[in-house]
Amino acid sequence: QKEVEQNSGPLSVPEGAIASLNCTYSDRGSQSFFWYRQYSGKSPELIMSIYSNGDKEDGRFTAQLNKASQYVSLLIRDSQPSDSATYLCAVGYSSASKIIFGSGTRLSIRP
Amino acid sequence: KAGVTQTPRYLIKTRGQQVTLSCSPISGHRSVSWYQQTPGQGLQFLFEYFSETQRNKGNFPGRFSGRQFSNSRSEMNVSTLELGDSALYLCASSLVFGEREQYFGPGTRLTVT
Numbered sequence: 001q002k003e004v005e006q007n008s009g010p011l012s013v014p015e016g017a018i019a020s021l022n023c024t025y026s027d028r029g030s031q032s033f034f035w036y037r038q039y040s041g042k043s044p045e046l047i048m049s050i051y052s053n054g055d056k057e058d059g060r061f062t063a064q065l066n067k068a069s070q071y072v073s074l075l076i077r078d079s080q081p082s083d084s085a086t087y088l089c090a091v092g093y094s095s096a097s098k099i100i101f102g103s104g105t106r107l108s109i110r111p
Numbered sequence: 112k113a114g115v116t117q118t119p120r121y122l123i124k125t126r127g128q129q130v131t132l133s134c135s136p137i138s139g140h141r142s143v144s145w146y147q148q149t150p151g152q153g154l155q156f157l158f159e160y161f162s163e164t165q166r167n168k169g170n171f172p173g174r175f176s177g178r179q180f181s182n183s184r185s186e187m188n189v190s191t192l193e194l195g196d197s198a199l200y201l202c203a204s205s206l207v208f209g210e211r212e213q214y215f216g217p218g219t220r221l222t223v224t
Contacts, residue, residue, distance in 0.1 A: 032211065034212065034213075036215075042217075043199075043201055043215040043216060043217050043218045044154070044201070044215050045215070046212055046213070046214060046215075049212050088154065090213075092209070092211070096167070097166065097167065097208065097209045098144075098156065098159060098167045098209070099144075099156075099213060100156075101146075101153070101154040101156075102153075103153040103154075104153060104154075
């Protein structure tokens with residue numbers, strides 16, 4: 001089992017719809033979770049961090065964390081073509097004192 | 112506040128040569144991590160430095176090394192370059208060591224011919 005798993009996609013969503021990106025992790029002791037957005041040819045950009053169970057909202061983005069199910073997700077409301085990018089899930093592994101990145105989900109917003 | 116800076120942005124080297132990449136973290140950040148990103152392997156962790164000490168290391172051969180200076184600036188070195196070392200090398204800074212928010216620099220695109 002991979003430490004951080006994401007569906008590679010591509011995930012195609014119509015403009016204006018909700019995009020839902022999912023991530024599972026293997027370390028039950030993990031306490032910190034992050035979502036990064038990476039445009040083609042650019043470096044990853046931190047868009048959300050979440051540390052507690054439940055939802056965290058920031059503008060059109062909502063991160064959801066369920067530690068019991070070892071699951072974290074990112075919802076993007078009112079998807080725009082500019083949201084087309086690869087989204088990387090990252091999990092803080094306390095056992096190793098480091099952040100582990102998933103391989104990313106490629107999101108495409110179609111007009 | 113200035114972001115993470117990396118130099119050079121692009122580099123072309125020949126097999127067998129060695130290369131040094133530089134990273135300056137966000138002011139006040141004391142931890143620097145290095146990653147290699149390739150289309151096939153995704154983002155691979157190289158190492159993390161905090162207070163001039165390597166705190167974590169990924170599964171890369173000894174040809175990959177790094178260091179951190181007292182001003183938190185970091186360098187990574189790759190000796191005896193191989194074609195497979197062609198990648199985007201990313202530096203990320205964070206306030207402290209461990210599982211906290213990391214902020215990435217623009218990266219150095221290394222091409223080995």
